Amino acid sequence: xxxxxxxxxxxxxxxxxxxxxxxxxxxxxxxxxxxxxxxxxxxxxxxxxxxxxxxxxxxxxxxxxxxxxxxxxxxxxxxxxxxxxxxxxxxxxxxxxxxxxxxxxxxxxxxxxxxxxxxxxxxxxxxxxxxxxxxxxxxxxxxxxxxxxxxxxxxxxxxxxxxxxxxxxxxxxxxxxxxxxxxxxxxxxxxxxxxxxxxxxxxxxxxxxxxxxxxxxxxxxxxxxxxxxxxxxxxxxxxxxxxxxxxxxxxxxxxxxxxxxxxxxxxxxxxxxxxxxxxxxxxxxxxxxx
Amino acid sequence: xxxxxxxxxxxxxxxxxxxxxxxxxxxxxxxxxxxxxxxxxxxxxxxxxxxxxxxxxxxxxxxxxxxxxxxxxxxxxxxxxxxxxxxxxxxxxxxxxxxxxxxxxxxxxxxxxxxxxxxxxxxxxxxxxxxxxxxxxxxxxxxxxxxxxxxxxxxxxxxxxxxxxxxxxxxxxxxxxxxxxxxxxxxxxxxxxxxxxxxxxxxxxxxxxxxxxxxxxxxxxxxxxxxxxxxxxxxxxxxxxxxxxxxxxxxxxxxxxxxxxxxxxxxxxxxxxxxxxxxxxxxxxx
Numbered sequence: 371x372x373x374x375x376x377x378x379x380x381x382x383x384x385x386x387x388x389x390x391x392x393x394x395x396x397x398x399x400x401x402x403x404x405x406x407x408x409x410x411x412x413x414x415x416x417x418x419x420x421x422x423x424x425x426x427x428x429x430x431x432x433x434x435x436x437x438x439x440x441x442x443x444x445x446x447x448x449x450x451x452x453x454x455x456x457x458x459x460x461x462x463x464x465x466x467x468x469x470x471x472x473x474x475x476x477x478x479x480x481x482x483x484x485x486x487x488x489x490x491x492x493x494x495x496x497x498x499x500x501x502x503x504x505x506x507x508x509x510x511x512x513x514x515x516x517x518x519x520x521x522x523x524x525x526x527x528x529x530x531x532x533x534x535x536x537x538x539x540x541x542x543x544x545x546x547x548x549x550x551x552x553x554x555x556x557x558x559x560x561x562x563x564x565x566x567x568x569x570x571x572x573x574x575x576x577x578x579x580x581x582x583x584x585x586x587x588x589x590x591x592x593x594x595x596x597x598x599x600x601x602x603x604x605x606x607x608x609x610x611x612x613x614x615x616x617x618x619x620x621x622x623x624x625x626x627x628x629x630x631x632x633x634x635x636x637x638x639x640x641x642x643x644x645x646x647x648x649x650x651x652x653x654x655x656x657x658x659x660x
Numbered sequence: 661x662x663x664x665x666x667x668x669x670x671x672x673x674x675x676x677x678x679x680x681x682x683x684x685x686x687x688x689x690x691x692x693x694x695x696x697x698x699x700x701x702x703x704x705x706x707x708x709x710x711x712x713x714x715x716x717x718x719x720x721x722x723x724x725x726x727x728x729x730x731x732x733x734x735x736x737x738x739x740x741x742x743x744x745x746x747x748x749x750x751x752x753x754x755x756x757x758x759x760x761x762x763x764x765x766x767x768x769x770x771x772x773x774x775x776x777x778x779x780x781x782x783x784x785x786x787x788x789x790x791x792x793x794x795x796x797x798x799x800x801x802x803x804x805x806x807x808x809x810x811x812x813x814x815x816x817x818x819x820x821x822x823x824x825x826x827x828x829x830x831x832x833x834x835x836x837x838x839x840x841x842x843x844x845x846x847x848x849x850x851x852x853x854x855x856x857x858x859x860x861x862x863x864x865x866x867x868x869x870x871x872x873x874x875x876x877x878x879x880x881x882x883x884x885x886x887x888x889x890x891x892x893x894x895x896x897x898x899x900x901x902x903x904x905x906x907x908x909x910x911x912x913x914x915x916x917x918x919x920x921x922x923x924x925x926x927x928x929x930x931x932x933x934x935x936x937x938x939x940x941x942x943x944x945x946x
């Protein structure tokens with residue numbers, strides 16, 4: 371009897387503890403999100419503010435900072451460079467990444483583990499570590515400071531990322547479909563276009579959107595290799611904040627808002643196609659117990 | 661039909677462009693940098709490394725960086741693990757909650773820095789709020805010091821760690837946990853005996869990736885910290901050597917030291933994982 375009673379008591383204790391623990395987690399998460407939300411709201415408010423000194427809200431509202439930021443920082447040129455760099459990186463990363471992922475998913479060959487290591491290392495080493503020797507090499511090849519240098523540098527983490535995302539995706543496609551195509555006489559190229567590309571569509575879309583979002587936000591490599599007319603948005607924003615004393619903070623905030631809108635738009639598009647919980651492993655769906 | 665022979669598998673050629681690219685643009689510059697670091701402007705082969713470890717504003721940068729990166733990574737992974745565990749069950753909230761938690765990824769370090777300067781600043785909303793409710797009267801100092809950089813590392817690193825851990829957790833077959841609960845295991849026991857051992861490889865990977873991000877902190881250390889003092893991290897030292905003193909040889913040496921420290925941490929994490937983890941490598945993946 372007493373054993374039953376005491377186990378019921380500990381169960382009650384545990385339930386209390388569980389509830390406290392859940393409350394703590396939700397509290398922490400809310401605190402985190404509220405503060406980030408307020409942080410973004412502060413930047414947004416400031417970017418529309420006429421004058422804002424130590425009050426809850428600014429004295430007046432204006433959109434002039436966006437106009438002046440657009441002119442001052444030559445945002446049209448910077449945005450164009452960003453678009454060129456990002457789309458070139460996505461295209462090239464897919465072009466070399468998807469075939470490599472296919473081979474890694476389907477074939478076993480000597481040196482495969484070494485090759486996997488080669489593709490994993492760029493993601494495990496801080497970008498500054500290889501960025502500085504890379505910038506030195508690119509300067510010697512006279513590619514640093516040009517848009518080509520920036521594209522090449524950004525490809526180094528992008529291509530392995532495509533490979534890592536695509537390899538498990540290809541592994542779960544039934545190899546029998548390929549064998550069937552072979553039986554009917556398709557060569558590798560035709561099989562690739564008619565069987566694999568349609569089946570891989572969702573995976574390719576997911577990988578390219580993720581590379582796109584990452585490349586827009588990747589700071590260090592662009593910073594080390596860009597010249598004055600090959601800066602992407604994030605590097606231009608860094609220089610604007612770095613030299614903040616020179617310019618009105620509102621105009622820097624306006625630029626920061628433009629940056630956030632660009633990445634946010636792409637991330638929301640990405641999240642329509644990618645379930646964020648399935649980035650690494652694809653889940654077997656089980657019916658939940660009622 | 662062709663005569664049977666062992667043909668060369670041309671599929672293997674598909675991996676060649678990617679491998680060649682990585683060799684040319686990752687391995688070659690790395691080796692070039694390594695060689696360059698042993699060819700200093702003056703002195704013997706090891707002069708750069710001697711210089712690094714004997715100069716007062718260089719070698720302490722290792723500790724400065726570790727003092728920022730290790731707590732930031734521990735906070736990020738430590739918070740992301742229980743929250744992701746709570747969200748493992750598929751529900752209408754799961755997708756919304758993950759989407760909201762992922763949004764800070766889009767902010768990027770520079771925007772976070774700018775936002776924190778505005779929001780946590782002496783006249784920002786946070787200090788106004790605290791003073792309005794008389795919670796804290798003094799000036800809050802959360803920017804231009806150690807804490808500013810640490811907070812920005814948590815803001816930028818947490819969503820990433822959360823996303824990665826969540827996708828590892830949802831990859832574990834829920835049947836295993838359900839079997840355990842049939843045997844009377846409460847969620848805590850399920851976590852300890854089912855999830856944690858199976859998660860060990862994923863956690864180790866997540867820790868390494870989160871640590872890389874925190875370890876290479878550069879923009880927030882400059883914009884939110886005090887880059888001359890307590891947040892003079894190793895990447896600032898490397899950048900100054902390369903682009904302010906134009907001493908690429910010294911800069912490469914610093915970059916190599918940075919990579920080495922990173923590798924030591926990764927090796928330590930993998931060692932801990934091997935202590936924790938017993939079972940097949942891909943166990944539980946559906």
